[in-house]
Amino acid sequence: MKQGTAKPLERFTVLDLTRVRSGPAAVRQFADWGARVIKIEDPGIRADDKPGGPTQVADYQNTHRNKQSIALNLKHPKGKALFLELVKQADVVVENYRPNVKHKLGIDYESLRQVNPRLVYASVSGFGQDGPYSLRPGLDQIAQGLSGMMSVTGEPGRGPMRAGIPVADLTAGLFCAIGILIALLEREQSGQGQWVHTSLLQAQLWMMDFQAMRWLMNKEVPAQSGNDHPTSSPTGVFPTRDGYMNIAAMGNDIFARLCKVLDRNDLISDERFLTVPLRAKFRADLNQAIAERTRLKTTEEWIDLMNEAGVPCGPILSMDQTFENPQVRHLGMASTLNHPKLGDIQIMGPAVNFSRSQRGELKPAPEHGEHTESVFAELGLSKEELAALRAEGVI
Structure with missing residues (x-):
């Protein structure tokens, strides 16, 4: 080279x-x-x-x-x-x-x-x-x-x-x-x-970025959405047995994978959650159903299961934990x-x-x-x- x-x-x-x-x-x-x-x-x-x-x-x-x-x-x-x-x-x-x-x-x-x-x-x-x-x-x-x-x-x-x-x-x-x-x-x-x-x-x-474009193109004034994604669901913070984790199940395919990991296949065919706009509309109901399942296992257990299934997810770390994370250490950011x-x-x-x-x-x-x-x-x-x-x- x-x-x-x-x-x-x-x-x-x-x-x-x-x-x-x-x-x-x-x-x-x-x-x-x-x-x-x-x-x-x-x-x-x-x-x-x-x-x-x-x-x-x-x-x-x-x-x-x-x-x-x-x-x-x-x-x-x-x-x-x-x-x-x-x-x-x-x-x-x-x-x-x-x-x-x-x-x-x-x-x-x-x-x-x-x-x-x-x-x-x-x-x-x-x-x-x-x-x-x-x-x-x-x-x-x-x-x-x-x-x-x-x-x-x-x-x-x-x-x-x-x-x-x-x-x-x-x-x-x-x-x-x-x-x-x-x-x-x-x-x-x-x-x-x-x-x-x-x-x-x-x-x-x-x-x-896209929040500004919601106004510029559609004259829509974006509001606060906390840890939830402004327009996509389920994407947000969910409780686990020992803390919290992020899950980002955008799109129908990834949502279906998430439901299977959670052993909630019934959510896939639920009329409230059939499409991305519907899942955003009924976000509170969907988040509650997901949280009921994520509370049953630890963050690490869910991350292993979801990564294996191809569902984007991750832990929520404090600064000391971040720099001990194996990927952060590998990247050499410190x-x-x-x-x-x-x-x-x-x-x-x-x-x-x-x-x-x-x-x-x-x-x-x-x-x-x-x-x-x-x-x-x-x-x-x-x-x-x-x-x-x-x-x-x-x-």
């Missing part, structure tokens, strides 16, 4: 102006696959970027691994001048300020393209780069509410419910990364960079890296595999400004010049 490069993106340099989660989620895709990522931070540490307790330390290591860090004051003329020197040699700049901040700093796309026409400039915002909400502060839960996500999440009658993860932040980061990669591919033909931008609201709306202070720690690995290319060794998240001197030394600055800049508060 032909050997691939260990770092497929190592030819790219990314300047990282992001913080919190959405922007770093985009940049992480490049850091993981070998791009040189330089995280640019204020000489004074921002409170929301500074690791505090154990949870923040763990999150910081996962979010900012494989990066270099420099401390640079972009509000100082000399700091901005140094930044422009870095831009000349960069392929990508990523930022997730509020839309007007980059213009105030003079580091918006139109300004930077004068320095480097090949630059791909990427922005993630809460609601978009323009429009009536563009200057509002935008956070994950706000986007979840505005997109309709919280109106379809949770049990009927219990009020709106957020997702258990920052889904808007993470998907906005992924869409940003996809946009950057598209722009880099297009640059190979045009020789020109461009501005790529997305928002938490756009990403979350895209994630609404990756180990060596931290100089913490020793060997585990972080999340990438969720994509290649037949040849590999990501290379994982490196710990950098200390604040850890690479300031080495990065600027590459630009030709002497130790004396760096000391003078540090005294002026530039770095």
